[in-house]
Amino acid sequence: MRIEIPEGSLFGLANLPYGVFSAPGTPPRAGVRLGDSVVDLARALDDEVFAQPSLNPFMAQGYERWAQVRRQVTDLVSGEVPGEAVHAIDAVTLHLPVEVADYVDFYASEHHAANLGRLFRPDAPQPLTPNWKHLPIGYHGRAGTVVVSGTDIVRPCGQRKAPDEPAPTFGACRRLDIEAELGFIVGAGSRLGAGVSTSDFRHHVFGAVLVNDWSARDIQAWEYVPLGPFLGKSFATSISPWVVPLAALEAARVPTPVQDPAPLPYLRESEPWGLDIDLAVSWNGQEVTRPPYREMYWSPAQMLAHMTVNGATSRTGDLYASGTISGPAKDQRGAFIELTWGGQDPVEVNGEPRSFLLDGDEVVITATAPAADRTRLGFGEVRGRVRPSAHEGE
Known part of the structure; x- marks a missing residue:
């Protein structure tokens, strides 16, 4: 499916912030927000690092990996995204995005x-x-x-x-x-x-x-x-x-x-x-x-x-x-x-x-x-x- 971005949205392709969310019946996992939708990254990218309940495992992979995933996500959400990976923002629960160390x-x-x-x-x-x-x-x-x-x-x-x-x-x-x-x-x-x-x-x-x-x-x-x-x-x-x-x-x-x-x-x-x-x-x-x-x-x-x-x-x-x-x-x-x-x-x-x-x-x-x-x-x-x-x- 193609994700529609409402006019004037503060969550367009230039943003793509990361968070941790859960949908009914699923454990917390990492996602990216686009418009009024949340994209499940574990499903969309087929990568288990995003199936974790915090962003820490992904963040620990370092700068080059952050840049690579941002390019991947931008390309993905600019086109067709698997429907099962997309959730409406008002249908999910948002959690603390990171395990705070200090x-x-x-x-x-x-x-x-x-x-x-x-x-x-x-x-x-x-x-x-x-x-x-x-x-x-x-x-x-x-x-x-x-x-x-x-x-x-x-x-x-x-x-x-x-x-x-x-x-x-x-x-x-x-x-x-x-x-x-x-x-x-x-x-x-x-x-x-x-x-x-x-x-x-x-x-x-x-x-x-x-x-x-x-x-x-x-x-x-x-x-x-x-x-x-x-x-x-x-x-x-x-x-x-x-x-x-x-x-x-x-x-x-x-x-x-x-x-x-x-x-x-x-x-x-x-x-x-x-x-x-x-x-x-x-x-x-x-x-x-x-x-x-x-x-x-x-x-x-x-x-x-x-x-x-x-x-x-x-x-x-x-x-x-x-x-x-x-x-x-x-x-x-x-x-x-x-x-x-x-x-x-x-x-x-x-x-x-x-x-x-x-x-x-x-x-x-x-x-x-x-x-x-x-x-x-x-x-x-x-x-x-x-x-x-x-x-x-x-």
Whole structure:
């Protein structure tokens, strides 16, 4: 059968993102999305590597294999596809696309870092910390709590201490927030003791996903000195089910903003890996902000180079995220703590002033980018709804 691509679809031939799906009566397996259809790659290509419940076995085959399969899939879906390999998108269940090996979250937006500096350190001479423009700051997260879009998020609990409270208390998070981010998935790992250079980025990173790094701001504020995020971040990180291949993002590549001072040699790039990607964040169905990824100071190639320069390994399935994506304008801020300036300047959501998330709230993040055929490609969505804490009364 020939797969029809609806006019204006964000999932045309220039995209072809990978995911893991199941149809009624079949186990999870790898597929590619085209239009409103999912192509079962194990059946279409007669290759058992795609009959696995994650993309990891395929990604581990490396860069040349990724390129070969992309050519095969493009040729296949441009013509006749076996009917038994094609499923309607609304007839399948989408799963976590990769088995996440390690998870690192960066802090790569100068606008976001400067805004939080002004909020948290209003008396400091500069909003950025002294090291910020010399290296991509990040922290190691919890791979086991990375979940696929559509998974409900239970309000986390922990210790909290507001400035006017004499001592900490235990209970449900009072200042639950989101962070709109882009995540990068390592396909081909690196050896212990051998870093990945910026020029080798494309040979190691398979593709990109949307990320919502849910954040318990009150728990985070009490715990983060001196070692940084812990329980305020580790309870859930949502990702989109579709992995957009790095090869599909060639037309979206742009230079990063001017980096001054010049980075140290291991962080310098011979080719630009900034990305012109537009995100949109909706809160209970209302769009509230549009963060632009092209404003990110540090590129994903620089993040990977820094993450491995000390000799740390990277592994198939590693996920590293950009940190909150924010632009210079108020309606480009990718976290609600920024958008509402710490709750002091609420935004109107469906006629109500809102600052942080309430139980029942739903957040949806989407994104598009220029495609090679001069259309636009999409990342799908990362969606999550907040559920009450099991310890609400404590």
